Amino acid sequence: MSEAPLAIIAGRGPLPRLVAENCRKRGRPYRVVVFEGEPVDWADGHPVIHASFEKPGRMFAALREAGCKVATFAGGMQRPKLNPLRFDLKMMRLAPQLVAGLKGGDDATLRTIGAIFEAEGLELQAAQDLAEDVLVPEGVLTRAAPSEADRRDTERAAAIVAAMGTVDVGQGAVVAQGLCLGVESIQGTDILLSFVAETGSRFRPDPKGARGVLYKAPKPGQDRRFDLPAIGPRTMEGAARAGLAGVAVEAGGVMALSLGEAVATADRLGLFIWGRKA
Numbered sequence: 001m002s003e004a005p006l007a008i009i010a011g012r013g014p015l016p017r018l019v020a021e022n023c024r025k026r027g028r029p030y031r032v033v034v035f036e037g038e039p040v041d042w043a044d045g046h047p048v049i050h051a052s053f054e055k056p057g058r059m060f061a062a063l064r065e066a067g068c069k070v071a072t073f074a075g076g077m078q079r080p081k082l083n084p085l086r087f088d089l090k091m092m093r094l095a096p097q098l099v100a101g102l103k104g105g106d107d108a109t110l111r112t113i114g115a116i117f118e119a120e121g122l123e124l125q126a127a128q129d130l131a132e133d134v135l136v137p138e139g140v141l142t143r144a145a146p147s148e149a150d151r152r153d154t155e156r157a158a159a160i161v162a163a164m165g166t167v168d169v170g171q172g173a174v175v176a177q178g179l180c181l182g183v184e185s186i187q188g189t190d191i192l193l194s195f196v197a198e199t200g201s202r203f204r205p206d207p208k209g210a211r212g213v214l215y216k217a218p219k220p221g222q223d224r225r226f227d228l229p230a231i232g233p234r235t236m237e238g239a240a241r242a243g244l245a246g247v248a249v250e251a252g253g254v255m256a257l258s259l260g261e262a263v264a265t266a267d268r269l270g271l272f273i274w275g276r277k278a
Contacts, residue, residue, distance in 0.1 A: 007030070007031050013076055015127055016032065031062075054084075055088040057089060073124075107168050127228075137275050139274075142246070144266070147210065153175040154274070162217070170186075176244070179203060194242075214239050214244055216250070217249065229253075230255040236273075240269040246274065254275075
């Protein structure tokens with residue numbers, strides 16, 4: 001029995017392309033949904049549905065016409081700035097629910113959007129289940145390995161990330177010598193690492209002590225069909241600029257969309273990548 005056509009709600013980054021390529025490889029029918037204002041530069045040659053945040057009725061009609069019964073959210077998106085003058089009838093009905101959801105954290109927002117898709121008869125699947133080998137496995141993946149001090153800093157960072165997650169804030173923190181040098185918020189990991197690069201050195205008590213660790217993990221109770229944290233080569237470069245010893249993540253809970261390249265970058269920079277057991 002053939003699989004139902006898949007709607008790939010495409011955001012930034014390589015994940016939606018990986019999902020589309022996996023569908024093509026397996027012969028599964030699919031549509032790439034590209035929203036106005038979201039740059040998707042790889043979609044030529046793929047079946048595309050162009051969509052507007054203000055006109056979901058048109059998008060859902062196109063998905064029904066294509067026979068899509070399953071949808072996945074892949075890649076990051078900016079929260080849209082909605083123009084009420086462009087709303088279609090569907091959006092007018094959805095606006096109170098959607099605007100309320102947009103006032104929450106990322107997980108609350110995505111749960112609201114997911115519920116709208118489900119109400120339209122679409123089953124939601126996690127993007128990491130639709131692309132091959134994107135989750136960071138357990139263990140140290142690099143030539144460099146975390147020291148005992150790095151492991152202690154990782155434990156502290158994991159506790160901070162878990163605490164932030166209970167209020168739906170962020171999925172990452174940097175800790176050095178037991179001190180939190182920064183936490184991830186809506187601005188994302190790159191901004192966190194830039195902040196630590198600019199400010200962190202003067203807050204490490206021992207200049208010769210542990211340099212620090214970036215730790216990333218899903219929020220406690222997070223709906224893992226949406227917005228799993230991710231790392232990649234750019235994360236390693238940002239960690240190096242921040243003076244860190246390495247990057248630790250929850251094994252099986254964080255994506256590495258170019259894991260081989262991330263490992264090679266970390267090895268070149270002398271950093272570790274550690275998939276820590278949850």
